[in-house]
Amino acid sequence: MVTTEVFENLKSLQEILVQKYELEGKKSDAPKQLSNQEDLLAKTQKEFIEQKSNYDATQEKVTQLKAQLEEAVKSREEGEKGVANSTTHREYEALEKQITEAKTLEEQVRKDLQHEEKDLAELNERLKNSEELIKFQESELNSSRESLNKELSSYDNKLAKLKVEEDKVTKNINMIYAGEENAELKAQEILFKFQRIIQRNSEGIVSVRNGVCSGCHMILPANFANEVREGEDINFCPYCSRILYYEEVSEDQAEDYFDIGAAGSLAGLDDEFEDEDSEYGDDEEKEERSEFDDEEEFDEESEDSEDEDEDSDDDSDEDEDEE
Numbered sequence: 001m002v003t004t005e006v007f008e009n010l011k012s013l014q015e016i017l018v019q020k021y022e023l024e025g026k027k028s029d030a031p032k033q034l035s036n037q038e039d040l041l042a043k044t045q046k047e048f049i050e051q052k053s054n055y056d057a058t059q060e061k062v063t064q065l066k067a068q069l070e071e072a073v074k075s076r077e078e079g080e081k082g083v084a085n086s087t088t089h090r091e092y093e094a095l096e097k098q099i100t101e102a103k104t105l106e107e108q109v110r111k112d113l114q115h116e117e118k119d120l121a122e123l124n125e126r127l128k129n130s131e132e133l134i135k136f137q138e139s140e141l142n143s144s145r146e147s148l149n150k151e152l153s154s155y156d157n158k159l160a161k162l163k164v165e166e167d168k169v170t171k172n173i174n175m176i177y178a179g180e181e182n183a184e185l186k187a188q189e190i191l192f193k194f195q196r197i198i199q200r201n202s203e204g205i206v207s208v209r210n211g212v213c214s215g216c217h218m219i220l221p222a223n224f225a226n227e228v229r230e231g232e233d234i235n236f237c238p239y240c241s242r243i244l245y246y247e248e249v250s251e252d253q254a255e256d257y258f259d260i261g262a263a264g265s266l267a268g269l270d271d272e273f274e275d276e277d278s279e280y281g282d283d284e285e286k287e288e289r290s291e292f293d294d295e296e297e298f299d300e301e302s303e304d305s306e307d308e309d310e311d312s313d314d315d316s317d318e319d320e321d322e323e
């Protein structure tokens, strides 16, 4: 017999696991917060490297131009000195030509040099800016890393506390089959299934109300709903795999339920009770059944409802995914 305590333990475990999975999810997502900042820094660093190689190339050009200028100036000055001391007309003309060419070259080189030096200054400015930006982005990233680490360790603290609670509750649940053969294995299998369904749906234990699983709202086969009601073992919903426990339904809630239009199966449930009358000896059970006695008008539909149940079985996977 599965006691109320077991279901209470499963509900407690569910609360713990929901928090645990949420925290684990946050923990694994948290480092993604940094990816924007990391991308930005990487971009700036890449730009810096490109600017640096541009700068180096420009500086090389400037050095070459300065050497060219020096040569041109030297050539012009030599020509000018020579002209003063020239003795022949031919010598004079050659020197004049040298001077003219040197002047033209000098002028051109000075222009180029001015241009390249302007570029070099601009590139230098950009390099400085990039360097500043890199420093800034690095410090921003570091402070983000610090707060991320704080965040992560707060998750770890919470997870450690949850682990203590989880172990306590799990220990209780492991006792479900105490004394039976393979008791531990059976309990572990239930825990495993339970954890998996919570991971997917955040709800692993739900009530059966009026023969309907309140997790997936599917009408359960009447004999199965009855097994849940008897509570001899842990039962899983055949449609959504959640653990089921039986819940009494008041008149008001029963009316709500009939509005859904699934009354056919209830009539079937009613039949089931009629057939197995001898099993329900005590007064309490008879009282519960009286809720359904008013619904005899649905008896005609009870055969159809069996078919509906089978059809819905095929759809159960889709229903699960939608949740």
Ligand SMILES: [Zn+2]
Pocket: 213, 214, 215, 216, 217, 218, 237, 238, 239, 240, 241, 242
């Ligand atoms: Zn279900």
